[in-house]
Amino acid sequence: MSKSPLKIAIAGLGTVGGGTVQLLHDQADLLASRAGRKLTLVGAAALVKPSDLPLDGVPFFTDARVMAKDCDYDVLVELIGGAGGIALDVVKTALERGRSVVTANKAMIAHHGVELARIAEAKGGNMGFEASVGGGIPIIKSLREGLSGNAVGKVMGILNGTCNYILTTMRDSGRDFADVLAEAQALGYAEADPTFDIDGIDTAHKLAILVSLAFAMPIDLEAIACEGIRHVSALDIRYADELGYRIKLLGVASRSEAGVEARVYPAMVPLSFPLAHVSGPFNAIVTEGDFVGRTVLEGRGAGARPTASAVVADLMDLARGRVMPTFGVPVDSLMPLPAASSGAHHSAYYIRLMVKDEPGVFADVAAALRDEKVSMEQIIQRGRAPAETVPVVMTVHETDEASMLRAVARIKALGSVADLQLIRIENL
Structure with missing residues (x-):
């Protein structure tokens, strides 16, 4: 192998961080053969150094911010978690240094992903976050x-x-x-x-x-x-x-x-x-x-091994020199789209009522649905309990959500209805 190793610093040695360290150690030869270069751990940061991880000879930091600023690495792996705080600090530090970042931190990406992608583009780094969604699912x-x-x-x-x-x-x-x-x-x-x-x-x-x-x-x-x-x-x-x-x-x-x-x-x-x-x-x-x-x-x-697998998949792309814009296109090409009205959403629905077992209840419920032009599909009602509430279950055909919610509000207002649960039906 003629290429220099990919130098990796890892911040956070919990479940996923520990799994990532273990995978890099156990699969070192396999990863090197597939990447054409070694993946070498050059720094690790956590509050306490775990005794059960293969970290012999790896520089250890109790402050991830210090590692992000001072350590000589090509890519920083952030596995601390949380939308802000130290996790965001170390990622920004790495990107500002022109380094790449790999993270499993969905909260940070959801809140700050566009900002971080912009820094990466400006400074020449890259961001990988395969592990942030779906664990080991690519x-x-x-x-x-x-x-x-x-x-x-x-x-x-x-x-x-x-x-x-x-x-x-x-x-x-x-x-x-x-x-x-x-x-x-x-x-x-x-x-x-x-x-x-x-x-x-x-x-x-x-x-x-x-x-x-x-x-x-x-x-x-x-x-x-x-x-x-x-x-x-x-x-x-x-x-x-x-x-x-x-x-x-x-x-x-x-x-x-x-x-x-x-x-x-x-x-x-x-x-x-x-x-x-x-x-x-x-x-x-x-x-x-x-x-x-x-x-x-x-x-x-989720879990140490599946999520570590996704983290290392991003590291392998960086080791091979295979990089993409963070969100598939440059940040300036991301175009806001209008939000569709929630009231216009169409769905079938399941409705479960707990009602007093007395005459006229169902007629009142049916009238509320009729007035909002919501069409019933099927009804399940079994047994009687005059002194108690009983379940009545119905499904309705596809309708717009605004009409369904208006009907639900009317039904809830009926004195004979003690409880109502509404669940969407996905007719896929």
Whole structure:
């Protein structure tokens, strides 16, 4: 090998950072043969030096900012996490020095990606963030390179393994959300504060990145409507099964003449569609291009080894000299597109009511739907319990969301309705 080694400094030695160090060590010969040069670790930074990682002879820093400023490296790998703070500081320092950056930090890319890409372009560095979306799934490379001959009209997927694990376990066990969440926290699948995952924020960060890549537009996190899974009950999951669906937390973005619509929400996915069968902590992403049609990528969405695999994929591109603009086109070519009206969104819907078992209830509900021109498709009601509320489940044909929400507001105002849950149906 005649080429000099690719010199790598890594900031953050937690789960993903440790996995990356281990992969670089264990696969050193394989990586060198494929890259035509060695990938050499020349610096590592963390608050405490881990004793279980192969870091002998590697300069160690307890301050990642010092390493980013003073260490002699070609590429800095940022695996600290967080949208700002030290993670953003070290990335900016590296880029300002004209170095390249590889990161798994979806929050930082979602909030500051365009700014960082602009610095990289101005200073001659490059940014890789394959590991920021989908763990080991090569979706960034797919959108930025593999589908570059297509106008992408839609991208959607299961982007959060924690939520998918919770929903899968609820279905398999029949237990309710709070119980399964507590178990997921005990097993380490969910954080002590799970808000980031279960309220859809993590999925929104990832979707914002995909939207920019798919539609060549600046990242606009604020334009993504976000709804989590707290309100999904075991009862809803049982009815979904009966109706031929699985409930999944989806990130969905589409482009039309009306503009771009990007949303995160729990949806009923038909069993005939591949996403319905993605279980546990796995992720899956669907794209639709005008020439290639539909593609589906599935794999482990998190964890030390899958995410480290994605980090090293970016390092291999840099080692080979294969680089692309951060978002597929130069920053100045990213064009803002109008946001499509959420009220104009068309979907079928699942509605679950808890109603008092008394005469006239259904007539009132039907009238609210009729007045908003929402057409019922099917109804499920079983048994009677005069002293209690009983579930009534219905699905409605595709309608615009504004009409559906007006009908829902009227139904909720009925004295006979104790609870109402609304879930979109993705008829894919």
